Amino acid sequence: MDVKQYMEQLGQRARQSARTLSAAESGIKNRALLAIAETINEQREAIAKANAEDLAAGERSGLDAALLDRLALTPARIDGMIEGLQQVAALPDPVGAISDLKYRPSGIQVGKMRVPLGVVGIIYESRPNVTIEAASLCLKSGNAAILRGGSEAIHSNQALATCIRQGLAAAGLPETAVQVLETTDRAAVGELITMPEYVDVVVPRGGKGLIERISRDATVTVIKHLDGICHVYIDDDADGDKALAIAVNAKAQRFGTCNTMETLLIAESRAEELLPGIAEALQKAGVELRGCPRTRQVLNGAVEASDEDWATEYLAPILSIRVVAGLDAAMNHIAQYSSGHTESIVTENYTKARRFLREVDSSSVMINASTRFADGFEYGLGAEIGISTDKIHARGPVGLEGLTSQKWVVFGDGHIRT
Amino acid sequence: MDVKQYMEQLGQRARQSARTLSAAESGIKNRALLAIAETINEQREAIAKANAEDLAAGERSGLDAALLDRLALTPARIDGMIEGLQQVAALPDPVGAISDLKYRPSGIQVGKMRVPLGVVGIIYESRPNVTIEAASLCLKSGNAAILRGGSEAIHSNQALATCIRQGLAAAGLPETAVQVLETTDRAAVGELITMPEYVDVVVPRGGKGLIERISRDATVTVIKHLDGICHVYIDDDADGDKALAIAVNAKAQRFGTCNTMETLLIAESRAEELLPGIAEALQKAGVELRGCPRTRQVLNGAVEASDEDWATEYLAPILSIRVVAGLDAAMNHIAQYSSGHTESIVTENYTKARRFLREVDSSSVMINASTRFADGFEYGLGAEIGISTDKIHARGPVGLEGLTSQKWVVFGDGHIRT
Incomplete structure (x- = not known):
């Protein structure tokens, strides 16, 4: 199977599971988050082993100390991932909230309901803890996720992906609700950002060069963070x-x-x-x-x-x-x-x-x-997927709400337009 | 001057006037809207003459009856434009509204302020009344506008542009707050949708083919309406x-x-x-x-x-x-x-x-x-620039609020982060 076919398959699965996830009750999503946390705790050894493989490969290929540090899943970082999942489970669920509901002169009642965006693609550097952070925010906000971490973290990310799948399954959610790319082929990124039929929004995290390149080439909407001057x-x-x-x-x-x-x-x-x-x-x-x-x-x-x-x-x-x-x-x-x-x-x-x-x-x-x-935690968002320097949709720190939008809901009683 | 230079000049002027417009008080924006309405009323003859020129050219080039009908600025349509301006003046101003302001544990107060998007580009068919509709919504929402109507309406649009400039000047606002393209060169559209440094969002109105083409080629964010199935x-x-x-x-x-x-x-x-x-x-x-x-x-x-x-x-x-x-x-x-x-x-x-x-x-x-x-008026938006089928930012009918976003505001008293 070539990269294009592989990504299309991921996209189709994500699109399908997005429907289930969008309708999932908060309790079930929280159960999945906590089950992922438990699985990570149980799988500490397997995760550490996979991470050691990545670190060894990184050292062989001459990664500098700062990059190796980001790549490392120390016991403290694993604790951090587990705590992060528990914190996101404890946050209020933005999905389904109805606001501004009012009667119109025609007799219909009109309001707005907060809904997931659908399928979110996240592209990030070789920091495997971001895999869990991104998965938890997408899951809680009812979005299916396709995650593409840096290639140096491939083994660590696959070990974490296993935990995510187990947690999703334990809560009765589709395992394809969060998909972590199994390939390090760079062409996969090019596919991910040009599949608007399967992906609703892409959040690139990393250097300015990467983000500019993705923004330029993407046909999918990009929530981006360029400079902070x-x-x-x-x-x-x-x-x-x-x-x-x-x-x-x-x-x-x-x-x-x-x-x-x-x-x-x-x-x-x-x-x-x-x-x-x-x-x-x-x-x-x-x-x-x-x-x-x-x-x-x-x-x-x-x-x-x-x-x-x-x-x-x-x-x-x-x-x-x-x-x-x-x-x-x-x-x-x-x-x-x-x-x-x-x-x-x-x-x-x-x-x-x-x-x-x-x-x-x-x-x-x-x-x-x-x-x-200027930070999602300081602003009370509870978590942050990034800080947007765009002018539409979400500006500044993007939390769970930034991964949702609002649809209109109309309640009638047989009302027709005259 | 070639099209690229011409569009850059428009873009620079729009970017500059957007700052003034963003800070303009509601009363001044309303005064401009009413002054445009008055000028249109005074200039009925000149508008009708320009429109007759477009209609004659349209007949010569074999436009069908439906297109000619849309192109026509009948006295009733001119009345409609005047009423539309008065209605938009009467709508509440979304800009500057602060919501969700609350104290955080750190002692800072954090909230959101509704702000204009900046510069809005609108591309539409040969319906000159849309020139006034689009101008009024952008103006009221504090955005600078660059308008590109169908080439068959060029004379009508220029006559209306004169009225808009006079109205803006009468209220003390920059005449470049609303700029109507003076060229029918199609290359101008290509420039407009690829100047993210000057244009923040583009709203194409028209056939599906046009909208798909613009979405594909644009590097500026597009608020788009594709099918309504x-x-x-x-x-x-x-x-x-x-x-x-x-x-x-x-x-x-x-x-x-x-x-x-x-x-x-x-x-x-x-x-x-x-x-x-x-x-x-x-x-x-x-x-x-x-x-x-x-x-x-x-x-x-x-x-x-x-x-x-x-x-x-x-x-x-x-x-x-x-x-x-x-x-x-x-x-x-x-x-x-x-x-x-x-x-x-x-x-x-x-x-x-x-x-x-x-x-x-x-x-x-x-x-x-x-x-x-499903309509901006029926939903109580008072006006509508279009209906979005996108999933981020504004979904469904887009009114004044859809032409704004929210920035974060933070009030402190010498607070620092520890």
Whole structure:
């Protein structure tokens, strides 16, 4: 069987099981999640053995330490997967909720019911714990899933797929509700993203290059996360202590996350007073500073920021700093350079806070809070399949609800249109 | 200037005016809508003259009567455009509404704010009144619009574009908030749907061929409406009078609309009793009946339905009829052949109604109501840019809210993540 046939078979099975899953009661889906958790616990040895195979192959092929670390299913990571499944089982089920139901003048009652998207394809790197995370979110939201993890994790993923199938079967759900690709052939990805008859949405997780390539080639809808070029703007009317705390936290709490601040904007009127303290704290945390000419006048030792700096997601201990005239200049900078992920203003001024909130077009817009809060768990979603930088459907952190949409429901009593 | 440059210029202007429009108060947007209405009223003569030019050219090039009718801006159609603008001005503004705002354990307050999509491109046929309809919905929802009407309507559309610009200017909004293409070059469409840097979403309106082509070639997100293959299922437990009324209304109230029933499914137990009466009423309304073998046993004179019939949107006085064993067979037929637009069950049985509502995956699912109700006005949206058969973002009738999405808003007081 060639890859095209193989993927079509997966697609057909997914489409079929999606109907069953869409109608499955919350209790049955939760039972499956807990059964998968139990099976993983029982199969620790088999999982560790499969993972050791992947790790050995990875070492032979020269994977670097960071990649090997992501690939490893340590006992703690296995515990984490089990806890994750239990947590998702405990979350409220979004499916079937009816809202805005009201009577219309014609006499019919019209409302919206939350429903699964259908079949979700997820493409991710060689982090086998993502297999469980993705499976659990799709399952709970009533979607059939087709999962394609990085090829370096193939044995680990197959071991986990066995646990998933056993858990599904134990709850009486079709084993094809979650299918993990058994091939490492890259052509399979190309098929997955061009089967709109079988796949309703694709969520790519990984590097920007991969996501851009998938978005370009896909005929299936893609929920995508490109850059996180996040800004904090310290306004003329900022509280100095809050500005310092937020700037340092937004940059230095973690360097490699998409909600980390990459550019600090500060009002001219506060630059001399506040920049030295912020710079000192950040440099202590090992952050390299790159600044506009005015920044470099205030801070000795800041490297010159180029135009490219404003457009770069460092994901590293580097921060670009720009002194701006005020709120409008800050919002213009953001409109030009932001990736639409998360921006925060530090101000005590009511009117300026209100304008920033309304006028900045990013998936998260904050007042007096660190950009690091832009996260599904912090927002109370309970879990997160990714953070979308798209403008339609789900923006920002995508949880269970982001894997659903709403259909219209109409209740009549023999009503006809006149 | 070539088409590519021209479209890029339009795109840049739209992107820029989208920021202003997104922040514009409801009162100012409404003032613009009413000013456009007034200008159209004042410019009736100029509009009629431009339209006469299009009609004359259309006659010369041999457009058929139906197309010429759609192209005509009669005084009644001009009145209709003016009323439409006034109605949209009177609708509530979806932009800026904040929902689900709540405190999180960290102390931050998190909610969602409804925001415009940004720049909306609309591609439609030679019906110049759609220019005003599309402009008004985009404007009210805070989106910049790029409109591309059919080439046969170019003079009419330019005359209307003048009115739109005047109305925008009178309200102090940028004239580039709504841009109507001044070229009939087909290459412009190709540019419009491949400029994701300037256009956030494209809504094609027209024939299935056009929409399929645009969906295939677009790199911009498309909100699309393909077929409306709508079903009514008359269940074993249907009330006979309701079944008759709904079947006749769903098929014969209007033949050419996307929410018209194309296939009637009926439970075996009720076929002999109910089909003859339904057939008689429909034949009186001029409907040709095509049936499965069992239908043809009950109804003399029904043509044989082929497999292709079940998959066809007739948009014409033709109905295919299939006798099924019961609810499950009906839902299987719908899962196989429906286009996901609208389906209705006629039943007095609570459990079967509840199953149909949950298990049928269409943008509108109805109980004891005519499929003809699937419409933005009937649902209370006040207006409709189209009906989406997609599964993400907006499903079914798309009104002002469908032209918006939600961003996250976070209120803090110097909060940082620990």
